[in-house]
Amino acid sequence: MSTSDAVAVRFAQVGDVPAICGIVNHYIAESSSNFRTEPYSVEEWADQLAAAADRFPYLVAEVGGTVAGVAYASPWRPKQAYAWTAESTVYVSPAHQGLGLGSLLYAELLKRLEQQGFRSVMAQITQPNPGSEALHERFGFTLLGSIRDAGYKHGAWHGVGIWQKELAPLADPPAPTAPVER
Ligand SMILES: CC(C)(COP(=O)(O)OP(=O)(O)OC[C@H]1O[C@@H](n2cnc3c(N)ncnc32)[C@H](O)[C@@H]1OP(=O)(O)O)[C@@H](O)C(=O)NCCC(=O)NCCS
Incomplete structure (x- = not known):
């Protein structure tokens, strides 16, 4: 990334899905940060985006017009009482790691989840x-x-750490979470 490359965080669009798949599938193939072993197809990811993007923020970071990172939220569990608890996910392309993109994406993602009324x-x-x-801390x-x-x-057993960030004080009863506002 050169100093002249413009950096922007914006909502993901269907045209971004091939680039998003490229980033996520790299980590599926090369690391254990994602427990999938099969790559996503573009259709599968496009379906996921279409099904969830009104309820959860799906964000990309662009560097010089190229998608270099993605962050999004999803339900932590499907049962109704978990409706105020989201799960967050973030991937930055290998060429753009350590440059602050993950932090830019998370700042926007967490701000939006808080505004929507998620508790955790x-x-x-x-x-x-x-x-x-380090990013989550x-x-x-x-x-x-x-x-x-x-x-x-990849030939090894891996533990998984469960991390939580509380976004808001408890309301009793809580208002329903709001849809994504663009
Ligand atoms: C994890 C990831 C999203 C972080 O994004 P990033 O753009 O590289 O992170 P940032 O540059 O915003 O740095 C965020 C913080 O993490 C620290 N950090 C980043 N990479 C690090 C590393 N390899 N080791 C230690 N600290 C690291 C930074 O120093 C910074 O801390 P600071 O604010 O206290 O200085 C990115 O490295 C990535 O995509 N990794 C591979 C996929 C992955 O593991 N995704 C997460 C699945 S849970």
Whole structure:
């Protein structure tokens, strides 16, 4: 990234999906940060975006007009009482790591989830992953505990840390979460 490359965080659009898949599929193939072993197809990701983007923010970071990172939220669990608890996910392309894009994406994602009325954001971080742990700590997530040897990938067992950030004081009863506002 050169100093003249404009950086922007914006909502993901369907035209971004091939670039998003390229980034996420890289980490599926090369790391254990994502427990999938099969790559996403563009259609699968486009369906996911279409199904969820009104309820959860799906954001991309662009550098010089190229999609270099993605962050989005999803339900932590499907049962109704979990409606105020989201899960966050973030990936930055290998060429753009450590330059602040993950932080830009998370600042916007967490701000929007708070505005929508979510109470908590959860993250699951495969161990070891010092970069992701540093990012989550920076944004106020705390490690609640770990699932020991939660998954086996690339010839090794990996634990998964369960991280939580509380966004808002408790309301009783809570108002329904608001849809994504563009
Ligand atoms: C984790 C990830 C999203 C972080 O994004 P990023 O743009 O590289 O992070 P930033 O440049 O915004 O840095 C955020 C913080 O993490 C720290 N950090 C980043 N990479 C690090 C590393 N490899 N080791 C230790 N700390 C690291 C930075 O110093 C910074 O901390 P600071 O604010 O206290 O200085 C990115 O590295 C990535 O995509 N990794 C591979 C996929 C992945 O693991 N995704 C998360 C799945 S849970």
